[in-house]
Amino acid sequence: MDSRPWRCSALRALTAVLASAAIGATLCPRVVSAQDVLPPNRGGFTLSMGLPPEWRWAAGVSVGVHNEDESKVTAYVDLGVYHDLLNPMTSALGALAEAYVGTRGTFSEEGGFDGGVRLGLFSPTTRLAIGGDYNIRDGELGLILSMIHPFQRGGVLAPGGAIRVDYLPGRGNSVALGVRLPIGQPFLGRTRPRQDHVSLPDPEPPPIFLRPDTTLSEAVANAKAYAHWVNRLTVPFMDQWSWGADGALERFARDMDELRRHLTPEPGDSALPRTPVQDTEAYHDELDRAFSIATSGHGLPSGTSTSFGRETAQKAREIILEHVLLPYNRLLGQKKDPDSTRGLGAAASGEFYEWLTRETDLDFAQLRVTTWTFAQVLDLVEEVRAYTFGLWKDSRFVWLPFQLALRPEDHDEQHELNAIVERATRQSFTKGNRRWYIENDQFQVELARMIREAEDYHVLWVHDFRGYDAEGDPDGEGFKQVTDAYLRALID
Secondary structure: OOOHHHHHHHHHHHHHHHHHHHHHHHHOOOHHHHHOOOOHHHOOOOOOOOOOOOEEEEEEEEEEEEOOOOOEEEEEEEEEEEEEOOOOOOOOOEEEEEEEEEEEEOOOOOOEEEEEEEEEEEEOOOOEEEEEEEEOOOOEEEEEEEEEEOOOOOOOOOOOOEEEEEEEHHHOOEEEEEEEEEEOOOOOOOOOOOOOEEOOOOOOOOOOOOOOOHHHHHHHHHHHHHHHHHHHHHOOOOOOOOOOHHHHHHHHHHHHHHHHHHHOOOOOOOOOOOOHHHHHHHHHHHHHHHHHHHHHOOOOOOOOOOHHHHHHHHHHHHHHHHHHHHHHHOOOOOEEOOOOOHHHHHHHHHHHHHHHHHHOOOOHHHHHHHHHHHHHHHHHHHHHHHHHHHHHOOHHHOOOOHHHOOOHHHOOOHHHHHHHHHHHHOOOOOOOOOOOOOOHHHHHHHHHHHHHHOOOOOOOOOOOOOOEOOOOOEOHHHHHHHHHHHHHHHHO
């Protein structure tokens, strides 16, 4: 009998299943967008995700080669359930039970029924599983090793979907490749964006061929040098790492000594120690000088500037703050790949050039020099970013000091600070907020009091609430909070 009809029907059926899953994943809307509603304080409702299921079901399809039986091709549909054996919060280890049915055949013989059951251990953290596979057709139990991995955030083919690879060494090194899709887990693969990083544009800035005045070059160089110290003094890097504690401490001491020497007057100098505010003021004075030279076309000594030059420098600061510093710092804590301010700087350059041509009477030569000066300031900001990234080795922790665009007098009063925070967060402060400064030894008592007094809900934002301490023993403070605060509040 010709086996090609079987082969075609099996492969067509499997292809149809995979295609249906892919089409469903493409066409089905995601539930995450439904959460973009009004906040509770404005009449919106909070979507309750409930507790995660204790038994997690999944179904899948796979194709493979059964090498022990004349290299027969296999096609299976499986149904399985997973249950945590350890703390579900860790997803470290659980039991995985599955049943599969399908067909097994070759290119020269008609395929027949095949199926079996599997039972083993699966670690969602490592994506690896090990267990036993009892095949009904062979009537034997064999070892099975599996890798179940989504390979991308959100899953493949459908939310929460994962690629599965099975390996059975005792059956002639048989292998199978398939896909596994969750059942009854509506939030799996939907609670986070698929891309785990922000892509910042990194265009190559167009060259501006210019031979600047020597005093302009000096002013730009001084501004870059002061910006380096502004960055180091306002966002000091103290998370030194080494193979040993002594090495890390040595690096930390070396960096702090550099800061100390920078702030300490030269021997014999009667001046008071230098302050970070002085570096910030010196930085902005050099920016004023640079733009004054660019707009006037005349060299100026250090410490001098023109009225129009200061106006132009202030406009440059406002644009850099709005189009570079604020957008970049809003991404704090997020991976950025590529990590660069050049794309943001391109938008800032366009805004600055439009202002120059619309609001000033600069001639072509002055306009060209002023544009070059602004590009140098953008390079300065990018150099600060690159330096900070070199320290952290992680774009999530890079912060650009607002002092690169704000003078000390721009944020020395509370209403100015409030305005900066509102501008950065794009949210306004609301009235009725209260805050308390609490010593560490008061925190547990105050927390328990707040929980017991809560009438509708209580939100605790804390970095750690473990059931066990560092030694592996039950955490006493956590136990007290659960029994004396949360349970009592629920009972009362």
